[in-house]
Amino acid sequence: MPGQTPRRKQFLFVDDDLNFLSGIVQLFSEMSKGSWEIFTAENHSQALALLRQRSMDVVVLDLDMPVMDGLQFLRLLARTHPGQQVVILTGRATEESRKLCVENGAALFLEKLITPDGFTAVFDALEVLANAAPQEGFRGMMRRVGLQEVLQMECLGRKSSLLEVFTGKVRGRIFISEGQIIHAESGSLQGEMALYGLLGLRGGEFNLRPFAEPTRRTISGQYEFLLMEAARLNDEGATPLDTASAATAPPESLAGSEESGTRPTAPLLPVSPPVHIDEVLLISGSGEVLYEWQTRSLERRLNFLQQLERKADLLSKLLPAGRFDRAEFSTSRDRIICQVQPEMRLFVRSTSASGATA
Amino acid sequence: MRKACEEFLMARLPVPGLAACALRLPDGAVTHRCFNRWLSSAQVQQAFAELALSFELLQQQEMAAAQTVWLFEHLRVVLCLRPDHGCLALFLENRADLPLAEVQAVLDEFAELPTPDQPGF
Numbered sequence: 001m002p003g004q005t006p007r008r009k010q011f012l013f014v015d016d017d018l019n020f021l022s023g024i025v026q027l028f029s030e031m032s033k034g035s036w037e038i039f040t041a042e043n044h045s046q047a048l049a050l051l052r053q054r055s056m057d058v059v060v061l062d063l064d065m066p067v068m069d070g071l072q073f074l075r076l077l078a079r080t081h082p083g084q085q086v087v088i089l090t091g092r093a094t095e096e097s098r099k100l101c102v103e104n105g106a107a108l109f110l111e112k113l114i115t116p117d118g119f120t121a122v123f124d125a126l127e128v129l130a131n132a133a134p135q136e137g138f139r140g141m142m143r144r145v146g147l148q149e150v151l152q153m154e155c156l157g158r159k160s161s162l163l164e165v166f167t168g169k170v171r172g173r174i175f176i177s178e179g180q181i182i183h184a185e186s187g188s189l190q191g192e193m194a195l196y197g198l199l200g201l202r203g204g205e206f207n208l209r210p211f212a213e214p215t216r217r218t219i220s221g222q223y224e225f226l227l228m229e230a231a232r233l234n235d236e237g238a239t240p241l242d243t244a245s246a247a248t249a250p251p252e253s254l255a256g257s258e259e260s261g262t263r264p265t266a267p268l269l270p271v272s273p274p275v276h277i278d279e280v281l282l283i284s285g286s287g288e289v290l291y292e293w294q295t296r297s298l299e300r301r302l303n304f305l306q307q308l309e310r311k312a313d314l315l316s317k318l319l320p321a322g323r324f325d326r327a328e329f330s331t332s333r334d335r336i337i338c339q340v341q342p343e344m345r346l347f348v349r350s351t352s353a354s355g356a357t358a
Numbered sequence: 359m360r361k362a363c364e365e366f367l368m369a370r371l372p373v374p375g376l377a378a379c380a381l382r383l384p385d386g387a388v389t390h391r392c393f394n395r396w397l398s399s400a401q402v403q404q405a406f407a408e409l410a411l412s413f414e415l416l417q418q419q420e421m422a423a424a425q426t427v428w429l430f431e432h433l434r435v436v437l438c439l440r441p442d443h444g445c446l447a448l449f450l451e452n453r454a455d456l457p458l459a460e461v462q463a464v465l466d467e468f469a470e471l472p473t474p475d476q477p478g479f
Binding site (some may be wrong): 314 | 368374396397401404407408409411412415418419422423424425426427429430431432433435449455
């Protein structure tokens with residue numbers, strides 16, 4: 001709007017080196033002549049807390065940080081803040097780390113050169129990235145505004161647009177032409193099934209882009225009926241993406257079952273059915289969040305799994321117990337199963353109707 | 359409390375598959391017993407100290423666990439924590455014929471042993 005002060009670019013620097021952070025704030029504030037607003041965080045927890053409070057144009061991560069390093073945090077951000085511009089700024093740049101970071105979504109991989117020229121180069125690169133023209137279209141979070149509402153608005157306004165929907169595991173597109181939904185696709189699904197699946201997602205992000213003609217039109221019904229059918233299926237918990245992709249469904253069968261691989265011989269102590277799964281977190285051996293569902297506090301859970309793994313390692317050394325498989329914790333209400341395998345760690349919290357005794 | 363616990367454990371243990379047990383009384387005193395040579399006293403003591411601390415892991419998650427199971431390839435350790443901080447750990451061979459219902463009953467009874475300030479103690 002005319003007369004308005006231009007919005008300051010928001011930068012978040014994440015580094016465990018406090019001297020570096022304070023130097024960056026001072027130097028880049030001067031260099032930007034006040035056009036940058038710079039935030040700092042000493043670790044991923046602080047960074048996540050800041051990102052929950054405000055959006056950042058660019059997040060700049062150090063690679064070598066305790067607890068969760070920059071690469072792990074980059075992967076976590078890709079999951080929790082898809083689309084966030086992330087730059088790696090490291091003093092230990094290697095070709096392998098560069099490749100890994102770029103593959104995991106880093107917009108830039110910069111070397112931390114503690115020289116005037118080095119800082120200028122970093123500043124210039126970040127300035128260019130932050131000033132890059134925003135992509136045409138709008139972005140939104142599905143938790144704040146329902147995908148159905150967006151579709152309704154587009155259809156009511158007889159607009160033509162392309163709605164891109166994505167979560168950590170699911171990506172899809174819904175094509176709207178002159179107020180009619182004409183095509184949807186998600187993974188191998190197309191048509192109404194893909195539409196219903198996308199509308200059944202419980203969270204994620206979307207981009208509303210200019211219309212582009214799909215390769216074919218697979219949906220012809222009135223949008224009102226399509227949205228009503230999607231709502232009905234959602235109420236019944238029968239959205240196609242939930243059934244088509246096991247990774248998107250809360251795996252109710254996990255509690256009290258033998259999940260995978262070579263198992264110790266004795267079964268778990270029995271669980272009184274019915275069991276209700278309340279929370280699931282699955283992370284890879286390298287700490288990447290592969291799947292999370294209703295996780296109360298991701299950071300806290302990740303920290304918990306790390307501590308648990310350390311304790312299990314210690315116990316494996318103390319006792320002739322063999323490989324650790326899992327730990328189960330029962331509270332008066334909850335039952336928690338934490339499985340630790342070389343390639344993954346799983347956290348499942350459940351409640352049973354009759355309490356949570358192991 | 360010590361006497362009540364010892365009498366209880368004498369009456370209920372060993373169960374088949376039990377290699378060792380360890381007990382922490384509400385006053386912090388720790389005792390243990392090995393039922394075969396598979397686990398040494400030192401191993402049981404050190405492991406119990408670590409395992410008893412595991413309840414604090416859950417407290418950091420804002421959950422107060424009363425029972426835990428640590429499952430290894432060859433060993434199953436079950437623990438029960440009482441509100442008065444008394445804690446019982448059973449170190450069991452991880453084998454198919456473990457009497458899990460009996461183990462559970464021991465834990466449940468331990469949890470319900472009267473505390474020193476309760477009538478009937």
